[in-house]
Amino acid sequence: MFVSHDLSVVRRISDRLLVMKDAQVVEEGTAEEMFDAPRHPYTKSLLAAVVTVGTDAAPPGKLLEAGRPKPTRPGMPPAGAARPR
Template identity: 90%
Template sequence: MCDEPVSALDASVRAQIPDLLDDVQQRLGKALLLVSHDLSVVRRVSDRVLAMKDAQVVEEGTAEEVFDAPRHPYTKSLLAAVVTVGTDAAPPGELLEAGGPKPTRPGMPPAGATKPR
């Protein structure tokens, strides 16, 4: 299991991790479970992908199916949120609206609010 394997790494090391994961998988002949918000790593390393919202699977399929033809609005908004060099980012709020209502957690303050002590 790889939980956010590149999240705390600088760019020079981060680029090497997908190759390392591929190598480990091939040498050991084992599957890897990758948990990540870095969609470029997910696409590069994964054969199958699950998209989750509020701890529920909203879409599943091969990496090609999910990345090239997402079906669920939340998956579409996640992929639209990936900013690449030379592209325009969506206006603030547009991505969440495309994916449905903003996520909420019972007992959690709204985003940006502080919890009273």
């Protein structure tokens, strides 16, 4: 098992992946399936957030049509450095 938030490393070394959100598995499959044709909206948002250099990547602010992912539980604060642990 390898746990990482660095998707470039994950893609390079992994055969199978699990994507988790709020301690729940939301998608699972081969690395090829997950990177080439993600099914779950959260997986898509993670992949859209990857910074790419020297490609025809979407300009900032155009990564997600739906905007920033929203918390799934009522009253849950947004994720980030300021979020209490």
